[in-house]
Amino acid sequence: GENVEQHPSTLSVQEGDSAVIKCTYSDSASNYFPWYKQELGKRPQLIIDIRSNVGEKKDQRIAVTLNKTAKHFSLHITETQPEDSAVYFCAASLNYGGSQGNLIFGKGTKLSVKP
Amino acid sequence: DAGITQSPRHKVTETGTPVTLRCHQTENHRYMYWYRQDPGHGLRLIHYSYGVKDTDKGEVSDGYSVSRSKTEDFLLTLESATSSQTSVYFCATTTGAGDIQYFGAGTRLSVL
Numbered sequence: 001g002e003n004v005e006q007h008p009s010t011l012s013v014q015e016g017d018s019a020v021i022k023c024t025y026s027d028s029a030s031n032y033f034p035w036y037k038q039e040l041g042k043r044p045q046l047i048i049d050i051r052s053n054v055g056e057k058k059d060q061r062i063a064v065t066l067n068k069t070a071k072h073f074s075l076h077i078t079e080t081q082p083e084d085s086a087v088y089f090c091a092a093s094l095n096y097g098g099s100q101g102n103l104i105f106g107k108g109t110k111l112s113v114k115p
Numbered sequence: 116d117a118g119i120t121q122s123p124r125h126k127v128t129e130t131g132t133p134v135t136l137r138c139h140q141t142e143n144h145r146y147m148y149w150y151r152q153d154p155g156h157g158l159r160l161i162h163y164s165y166g167v168k169d170t171d172k173g174e175v176s177d178g179y180s181v182s183r184s185k186t187e188d189f190l191l192t193l194e195s196a197t198s199s200q201t202s203v204y205f206c207a208t209t210t211g212a213g214d215i216q217y218f219g220a221g222t223r224l225s226v227l
Binding site: 006034042043044045046049089101102103104105106107108 | 148155156157158159160163173205211214215216217218219220221
């Protein structure tokens with residue numbers, strides 16, 4: 001089955017710097033890759049996602065890149081702000097045919113943005 | 116937040132007692148999921164449902180059962196709670212496989 005590894009487990013940056021979180025997946029047939037942000041004591045919320053027919057997607061200060069050949073995808077946050085401090089989860093799923101498309105999550109990255 | 120309500124939000128129980136957690140959604144989403152979240156493990160799928168009375172096991176299903184008698188409700192039951200089931204439980208829903216999953220606020224369960 002699918003396995004998703006996420007690195008680093010913790011990341012500390014200065015406000016205004018960029019942050020990059022990387023994930024690798026094992027099943028080359030996986031075709032949907034969402035990123036969730038979870039603030040302390042809150043529910044996970046989708047911040048951006050990408051499908052396998054696209055190599056990059058941006059939404060303001062957030063971008064995701066996908067390298068299907070290497071089976072990895074990354075979250076890029078530019079001009080970080082203290083409110084970006086949270087735990088970020090990547091996930092992968094396979095969606096076609098009889099597949100149920102269940103998400104397999106990475107173990108999370110705790111991002112701390114220092115003012 | 117996609118109209119997902121989890122109840123109770125917090126529960127403390129004793130080892131060996133049965134526990135039922137409820138997930139209620141008002142979005143008419145076909146798919147519903149139960150995850151547990153533990154430090155260092157991320158979100159792990161317990162069970163999921165792809166329609167009324169259609170359920171299947173996830174990655175960590177041992178010790179848990181589920182039922183879905185109507186579209187809006189998905190129940191997670193711990194038949195005999197153990198301390199290893201102390202965790203935060205999240206329900207999620209989606210319109211279809213591979214679509215955005217929306218999460219409930221979570222239930223913090225402590226088994227003493």
